[in-house]
Amino acid sequence: MNYTPPHDPHVLINPYGISSNFLCVDSDIPIGSPIRGNQECLCLLTREFNKNNIEHCVAWGTLLGYVRERDIIKGDKDIDFYVNLQNQSSVLDILKKNKYKLHHHGWNLRNTTHLHKPLTAIEWEEDQFVGYDGFCHSKWNISCYKDYGDQRGLVDIYFYEDAGEDYDYVSEYWNRGTLGFRGPGNPEGDITKEWFVEHGKHIRIPKEMFFPFKDGEPMGKRGDESPPRCDKIKIPNNPTKLLGFFYGARWREKLEFGTDYLREIENHKPATTYINTEKTKVYVGMAADFIHHGHINIIIEASRLGKVTVGLLTDLALASYKRVPALEYKQRKMVLENIKGITNIIPQHTLDYTDNLEKLKPNYVVHGDDWKTGTQKQTREDVEAKLREWGGQIVDVPYTKNISSSKIHEGLRI
Numbered sequence: 001m002n003y004t005p006p007h008d009p010h011v012l013i014n015p016y017g018i019s020s021n022f023l024c025v026d027s028d029i030p031i032g033s034p035i036r037g038n039q040e041c042l043c044l045l046t047r048e049f050n051k052n053n054i055e056h057c058v059a060w061g062t063l064l065g066y067v068r069e070r071d072i073i074k075g076d077k078d079i080d081f082y083v084n085l086q087n088q089s090s091v092l093d094i095l096k097k098n099k100y101k102l103h104h105h106g107w108n109l110r111n112t113t114h115l116h117k118p119l120t121a122i123e124w125e126e127d128q129f130v131g132y133d134g135f136c137h138s139k140w141n142i143s144c145y146k147d148y149g150d151q152r153g154l155v156d157i158y159f160y161e162d163a164g165e166d167y168d169y170v171s172e173y174w175n176r177g178t179l180g181f182r183g184p185g186n187p188e189g190d191i192t193k194e195w196f197v198e199h200g201k202h203i204r205i206p207k208e209m210f211f212p213f214k215d216g217e218p219m220g221k222r223g224d225e226s227p228p229r230c231d232k233i234k235i236p237n238n239p240t241k242l243l244g245f246f247y248g249a250r251w252r253e254k255l256e257f258g259t260d261y262l263r264e265i266e267n268h269k270p271a272t273t274y275i276n277t278e279k280t281k282v283y284v285g286m287a288a289d290f291i292h293h294g295h296i297n298i299i300i301e302a303s304r305l306g307k308v309t310v311g312l313l314t315d316l317a318l319a320s321y322k323r324v325p326a327l328e329y330k331q332r333k334m335v336l337e338n339i340k341g342i343t344n345i346i347p348q349h350t351l352d353y354t355d356n357l358e359k360l361k362p363n364y365v366v367h368g369d370d371w372k373t374g375t376q377k378q379t380r381e382d383v384e385a386k387l388r389e390w391g392g393q394i395v396d397v398p399y400t401k402n403i404s405s406s407k408i409h410e411g412l413r414i
Helices: 035-051 060-069 085-097 193-199 239-247 293-305 315-321 329-337 354-360 374-387 405-412
Strands: 056-058 079-084 141-148 151-161 169-172 203-206 261-266 269-274 281-286 307-313 344-348 364-368 393-397
Touching: 035 079, 035 085, 035 141, 035 151, 056 060, 060 079, 060 239, 079 085, 085 141, 085 151, 203 239, 203 269, 239 269, 269 293, 281 293, 281 354, 293 307, 293 364, 293 393, 307 329, 329 344, 354 374, 364 374, 374 393
Parallel strands: 079 151, 281 307, 281 364, 307 344, 364 393
Antiparallel strands: 056 079, 141 151, 151 169, 169 203, 261 269
């Protein structure tokens, strides 16, 4: 499939990053659309998508509300769906039949010709919608609304592309980074799909988190404030893991985009940076005998949460469960002192984190998720119990595949 994302170099680029939805400032569409209107849209489109065998699931803020509350988050502006790109024409037919109208985000002001018109009044082309307004209503997104009395329901539909069994991810080109369609070496903004792939500025959602879609529990429970609960909501295969992928380690907390955190797209995944983290303490236990990209990934994720203290295993501690280290403690400490993102390094004298945790009382302990099983499983359980005393949390970073210090050690035959 060869195509170029629609683009006008004169359109303003969203300066805030991946989540542009909160910037909706249409004069007649209130920010924070009433819950009932959104709930009606969720129920109607869920029924229609299921009836027409549309491959879909709830996404982003709607998925967040489902997991947290089994309800729409109060104040959330819209309903979010992911839909397979191959079902796009059927989705358009459903929206037309149910008299949805086009909506746009306030920072996309190139063409307002088709705004607030029924979709039946608009001619659609194969690759680009004539109603395209700035970045909205492109091949990858439809932003639309429907009124229910005096309440308006807003819907964002994001289309993903599944390239087949040879790929372990699906691609989503709508939610992008701060650079939008522009980037280094492309000042005019003439960006192709290939540019997105090369620069890592679109999202690749791991299929293990995404598929297969499954039936969720009923959603909506606010009584008189919302209509009857929506049944047969489609959710991704691993909702909690996917939310961590989308929103970062603190996804369970009620944070506000732009105030508490920002996001960019880096290497085809959302990268969340938290704001005002000077007082947030993060602890990372490490051996650091052979530093590799898996360690760097953990340090990056930890540094996004706050100030990082590394508990560096002493030579005796390391030898007690792995081997005699190739580098002495002082040498390993010197290496870590020169890695960006680490604020402090202290010795960890045993595999037990307890002493250091009691001294620091960190808000977060970050570790690769490989310690959920195997020899370190009990250590993780002990850490979790200790953190619970002051409300701290464990952040499990997905283990970096096909690399480990042990493999490097064996390869060098030290």
